Amino acid sequence: MNGRAVIVCSLIWLVSFAEGAKILAIMPLGGKSHDIIGAAFAKTLAGVGHDVTVITAYPVKNPAKNYRQIELTGMLEEAAKKDMNLFEFHGGFITTIMMLFFMYGGMPTMLYEAAMRHPNVDKLLKSNEKFDLVILESFLAEPFYGFAQHFDAQLITFSAFGNSWWTNRLVGAPAPPSHVAHFMLSYTDRMTFCERFVNTVFTLVDRAYYQWVYLPKQKHYYDLTFPNAKLTFEQQAQNVSLVFLNQHFALSSPRPYPPNMIEVGGIQIDEPKPLPKDLQKYLDEAPNGVIYFCMGSNIKTKHIPVEKREAFLKVFSKLKERVLWKFEDDSIPNQPANLMIKAWMPQNDILAHPNVKLFITHGGNLGTTESLYHGKPMIGIPIFGDQMMNIEKSVRAGYALLLKFSDISEATVSHAINTVLNDPTYARNAKLTSERFRDKPMTPQQTVVYWVEYVLRHGGSPQLRSPAMDLSYLQYHSLDVYAVMLLILGALSLVNLYIAKKLYRRIFKTKVTKSDKKKKA
Incomplete structure (x- = not known):
């Protein structure tokens, strides 16, 4: 291909891409602070020309033409009726455990009923619309990942408060409990032995309950909503192109991330506006x-x-x-x-x-x-x-x-x-x-635009996917290798013990025989 053809093809590609992708942003939680982060992603992408559709309980006023809103009407009104006193959740370790079980127990059903089964959402699912990308928060929202396969789109998730087990598992990010504290505990990355012990136990209990109790319920909602899904619940969870984290190492702690886990802490922060x-x-x-x-x-x-x-x-x-x-x-x-x-x-x-x-x-x-x-x-x-x-x-x-x-x-x-x-x-x-x-090379907004468009340009960017995603829990932690090592060590120990016994008996028998001969003489 000559230089002129390359230039022509490049211009055609730029013109087609400049038209913008069709993006579906989903904020199903109904929490104001979480929605602020989701809206920041949506506004940022709409601001550079992408056609953004937003499912939200908090519609913005006077949105741009390319910023369409599907409102979860009635969701906030139902929440207001409960008038929950969140100060009652304040307490010690037992209260923390109870809140964790509440998140895994009652909240998924509430979210499914309020958001997934909302008439406006149902209307969207039954439409013939097409999207290139789905972006949503990874907080108690696993059934909503099905929107990506439903619309044959790429999937990006974000976390409003940083990395957690829910986000790490999507891209195979390592998070050893020796220095990565569970987000619900009042620990930092420097823990005493007792804190590391509690953190490890709490993390293991969290993961076990999440895996064996919480996820089956979410799988049920996924299968119920997307009965003809091309990807199973498990396959869709492993088909996440990118994870954005609303944190920054200067404020939290340095973490080992795979290339498709990106920090964009402060995405919601705009230049100060005039005050009332x-x-x-x-x-x-x-x-x-x-x-x-x-x-x-x-x-x-x-x-x-x-x-x-x-x-x-x-x-x-x-x-x-x-x-x-x-x-x-x-x-x-x-x-x-x-x-x-x-x-x-x-x-x-x-x-x-x-x-x-x-x-x-x-x-x-x-x-x-x-x-x-x-x-x-x-x-x-x-x-x-x-x-x-x-x-x-x-x-x-x-x-x-x-x-x-x-x-x-x-x-x-x-x-x-x-x-x-x-x-x-x-x-x-x-x-x-x-x-x-x-002090950073790009603003959070610029970072989001670059990586979202990177995923769009490269068809989901499978080159960013960590090989850890293809390993089981035993393989990922090399527990099978350690088990074989222990078996080999045990076998060698038994062989050595057997040889030692043989030598001992031979030496002892020889000594006894010589002693008997001396007595007879």
Whole structure:
């Protein structure tokens, strides 16, 4: 092929690809923080010209023409009726185990009924639409992987809070419990012997329950929804082209990843936007700085017990700093003059403001990432899930202080706030981490675009697939090899023992014979 033909073919390819791929993004969980991450992927891909269809319970306002939304209507209303007090999930090790079993027990059925069987989703499945790519979160969503084979599309998953057993198994990523802590435990990558013991046992129990109890239920939902699937449930789980992780080694820990597992921590972080006028004024006119207090999108601050809420209010009233508190009610009894409350606040834009000196948080992955991106120190009040681990890592890195929910009192709140505000090492460590986090060759959005289009260009990119995916559990951990080694060692030991006995008997018999001869003589 001559040079002119190559140029012509290249131009044709570029024009066809510039038209954009048809992408289906699925956010079935119905959790606001998870949906924020999913929407960030969808907006990023739509922003470069791809035709994106989004299944979501949180539709965005004024979407672009190439950003179509299939709303999971009624899902949020049903969740609101339950009005769950998530502070009740706060507790020790037993509570953690109970929550893990709840995730594997009740939640899959709830998600299947609310999302997979939704009329709008059913209508899409029965349509003749075609998609080139399906992207969805890997959190309790295994039956939804079937959308990829249903539409004959490539499959990419993402994790809103980093790597876990659910994501690692999709691409064969190693995660030894010796230094990879289970995300629901308050451990870091440096564990004592007791912590490594607990982490190993907890990880093994998690994997066993996941494999033998949880997955069969998910397989049932997969078979029920896709009875004519070309790929079985197990085959589809091994046919994932790429996994994106909402984490970064500067904030978490270095991890050994296969090439199709990509960190894009901070994908949801945009350039700061102008604040609403009242917030802008409140922050600008704070000569002593501002404390921002938010317990996330799922935890309702109004559920904080009255005595603990009063402890915060009493401490806030004595501060020279102003306080912004994300609070669902319109007002709080005994609200001090230096406190502003709102049911919703633009968190990233607030944390970007130079007058914000401290972030009081539950330790969710989104909030901690945004806080560190802007170099703000934290006080962490973890409640459940990965929050304990996120705060423990932050404490060990020196930019956060832990305040246990059970220990909240006027004295502990005052001590925590004054410690972080008056000790410059917290702010210094936060700024240092921010510099490390920001120092990267591409933004998370650019990284997502590159790798998604790489998968599209190369037909799912089988060249990225780890050979570990073709090994059984015994083979992957070389347990069969170790077993044979033990058998060989055991056989050699038996042979040596047999030879030793023979030699011993021959030597002993010879000595006895000579002794008898001497006595007879």
